[in-house]
Amino acid sequence: MLTSVILLFVLPPLALTFSPTPVLPLSALPTTFTSASHPQDPTAELQIRNTLSLYPLIIDGKAFEHLDLVFTRDVYANYSAPLGVLNGTDALAVTLQKSLEPVDTQHLLGTCVVQFLGKDDARTVTYFQASHFGRGLFNGQVLYAYGAYDDSWVKVGKAWRVRQRSLVHYGPGIGNVSIFS
Numbered sequence: 342m343l344t345s346v347i348l349l350f351v352l353p354p355l356a357l358t359f360s361p362t363p364v365l366p367l368s369a370l371p372t373t374f375t376s377a378s379h380p381q382d383p384t385a386e387l388q389i390r391n392t393l394s395l396y397p398l399i400i401d402g403k404a405f406e407h408l409d410l411v412f413t414r415d416v417y418a419n420y421s422a423p424l425g426v427l428n429g430t431d432a433l434a435v436t437l438q439k440s441l442e443p444v445d446t447q448h449l450l451g452t453c454v455v456q457f458l459g460k461d462d463a464r465t466v467t468y469f470q471a472s473h474f475g476r477g478l479f480n481g482q483v484l485y486a487y488g489a490y491d492d493s494w495v496k497v498g499k500a501w502r503v504r505q506r507s508l509v510h511y512g513p514g515i516g517n518v519s520i521f522s
């Protein structure tokens with residue numbers, strides 16, 4: 342009893358000890374994700390792919406309050422410039438909702454590799470193409486963004502959640518940036 346009380350004061354909060362997994366250079370990805378040629382747990386893999394598929398449904402449906410179906414509540418998400426690092430689903434929800442307020446969107450997920458790092462750890466790299474559709478004066482105008490989500494997953498109970506996300510842009514945004522104004 343006394344020991345646990347003392348430990349409570351000595352141990353720093355877990356969040357402070359979190360150190361993000363570095364983003365790999367694109368040229369390293371084919372040889373890092375060796376999963377393609379090894380047998381893995383197909384049920385867990387499908388569960389991860391399905392969980393990932395909820396992300397576009399949440400974003401495009403503007404149902405940002407459901408981001409915790411995909412991410413841990415304390416997710417560390419680096420969405421790159423201009424959004425930057427966002428800690429936690431609350432910050433992610435507020436920032437994404439605000440930045441996507443003037444537009445409708447479709448996020449298309451493509452190439453996706455799943456690599457298990459342990460029984461309760463996995464990493465995925467998933468290509469996306471995001472179409473942002475202007476409204477009102479900008480009806481018919483679009484801005485396309487291309488990139489990948491580099492996600493680190495943890496098993497939480499029977500579910501899988503993204504604990505860390507790095508969004509990497511491939512190329513510049515193409516189209517009419519004024520639709521966000």
Ligand SMILES: *[C@@H]1O[C@H](CO)[C@@H](O)[C@H](O)[C@H]1NC(C)=O
Pocket residue numbers: 364419420421422426507508509
């Ligand atoms: C966030 O990601 C971008 C793009 O990969 C990178 O340039 C930047 O250094 C990252 N920020 C942090 C704090 O790691």
Ligand SMILES: *[C@@H]1O[C@H](CO)[C@@H](O)[C@H](O)[C@H]1NC(C)=O
Pocket residue numbers: 356357358359360417426427428
């Ligand atoms: C997010 O969390 C990381 C690691 O816990 C920390 O280093 C960083 O300062 C936090 N950033 C923001 C914007 O809260």
Ligand SMILES: *[C@@H]1O[C@H](CO)[C@@H](O)[C@H](O)[C@H]1NC(C)=O
Pocket residue numbers: 478479480482516517518519520
């Ligand atoms: C963006 O859309 C507006 C409204 O339709 C149009 O006036 C403007 O020329 C467009 N800009 C570009 C760069 O296409």
